[in-house]
Amino acid sequence: MWSIRMRASSGRTHVSGAETLSRQEDIITVASSFLLRALCHKKGMPSEIVITVEKLKESPSSVAPLPVKTLDCPSPEQAKIIIKQLLKKEGVSEISIKKALSIVYSSTTMRGASLIDIKTGRRLEPDKSRGVRVSRLGLEEASEERLSGILEKLGINTTRVKEALILASKVASCPGIVAELCISDDPDYTTGYVASKGLGYQRIPNIKEKGSLSGGRVFFVKSGSNINRIIRYLEKRPVVVSVEK
Ligand code: AMP
Numbered sequence: 001m002w003s004i005r006m007r008a009s010s011g012r013t014h015v016s017g018a019e020t021l022s023r024q025e026d027i028i029t030v031a032s033s034f035l036l037r038a039l040c041h042k043k044g045m046p047s048e049i050v051i052t053v054e055k056l057k058e059s060p061s062s063v064a065p066l067p068v069k070t071l072d073c074p075s076p077e078q079a080k081i082i083i084k085q086l087l088k089k090e091g092v093s094e095i096s097i098k099k100a101l102s103i104v105y106s107s108t109t110m111r112g113a114s115l116i117d118i119k120t121g122r123r124l125e126p127d128k129s130r131g132v133r134v135s136r137l138g139l140e141e142a143s144e145e146r147l148s149g150i151l152e153k154l155g156i157n158t159t160r161v162k163e164a165l166i167l168a169s170k171v172a173s174c175p176g177i178v179a180e181l182c183i184s185d186d187p188d189y190t191t192g193y194v195a196s197k198g199l200g201y202q203r204i205p206n207i208k209e210k211g212s213l214s215g216g217r218v219f220f221v222k223s224g225s226n227i228n229r230i231i232r233y234l235e236k237r238p239v240v241v242s243v244e245k
Contacts, residue, residue: 001056001238003136004030007111008038008046014111015046018163021060021138021240027053042186060238062140063173065147065165067200068154070191079192079207083181086194086202090179092220095121100218104183104192105208113217115227118178124227131217132231136238137170146243156203160189168195170239176225183207185215 002022008015016038022030031051038049073079080101087097099121103114112131115124125132139147139162147165151157164182171180172195179196192207208214221230 001060001138002027003052003054003056003238004034005052005054005135006031006034006038006049008041008049010044010047013043014109015043016041017111017133019133019135019137020163021056021136021238023141042188056136056238058238060136060138060240062240062242063169065150065169065201065241065243066172066195066197068151068156068161068165068203069200070154070156070203070205073204073206075206076208079204082204083194083207086199087179087181087220090118090196090198090220092118092179093121096220099123100181100220103218104181104216105214106216107212107214109185109213109215110217113180113219115219115221115230117223118220119223124221125231132219132234134167134170134234136236137166138240139166140240140242143241143243146245147241150243160184164193165201166241168193168201169241171195171219171234172197173239174219174230174233176222176230177219178222179220180217181220182217183215185213187211187213 004022005019007017018034084097096116096118100116110131112133114131148157168180181194183192190208190210191203191205193203195201
């Protein structure tokens with residue numbers, strides 16, 4: 001298996017990124033699709049595109065996809081109430097939720113995710129402008145049709161949902177991470193989510209206004225966790241999502 005990663009930037013501004021795992025025979029197809037994605041991004045033409053193709057040194061472990069649910073939510077105001085309710089259930093403090101909301105609703109976007117202590121609200125990622133980028137993640141080949149089938153039934157069988165669900169399923173499997181909050185920075189995509197092992201993947205429509213450039217990701221971390229170990233897992237540990245028959 002190979003890890004394929006793409007990042008596109010314009011000066012110091014992150015434009016787009018993508019990552020997956022691929023079989024050797026699919027490298028060209030996958031890398032080309034990432035290149036196309038970088039060249040056609042709504043945020044504009046990047047001035048630099050980096051594609052990394054790297055053979056995995058360890059074989060991936062597999063995790064099940066989180067169960068998916070789409071909530072009713074008419075507005076960003078209501079979305080904030082839902083986010084608070086869900087995160088409180090997972091033991092995230094008021095101050096940590098406030099910090100997370102200020103990050104994901106900020107118009108300054110990061111390439112990766114912020115790590116926030118669930119009790120103190122302190123940011124734990126070493127590079128606050130970049131964040132931590134989850135990498136080396138993919139979908140087991142035999143599970144592709146099964147996952148498409150599950151999402152098809154829900155009317156959300158898109159690459160975007162699939163990629164986000166794969167990411168959320170890896171993140172939820174990381175020891176020390178309690179929950180995740182995500183808002184896309186795509187101005188046309190206004191469905192975000194809260195995810196965790198216990199809650200599953202809960203999609204929140206109208207999480208932001210259409211046209212808004214804000215977005216971001218936050219991973220909530222159990223107090224006292226080993227941050228380096230968490231970052232190593234998120235960035236380096238190969239994980240594939242596998243759907244049982
Ligand atoms: P997207 O849903 O792709 O629009 O991403 C929304 C935000 O999530 C981005 O602005 C990044 O801050 C963050 N993000 C995207 N991809 C990753 C990743 N692989 N790992 C960590 N954070 C990410």
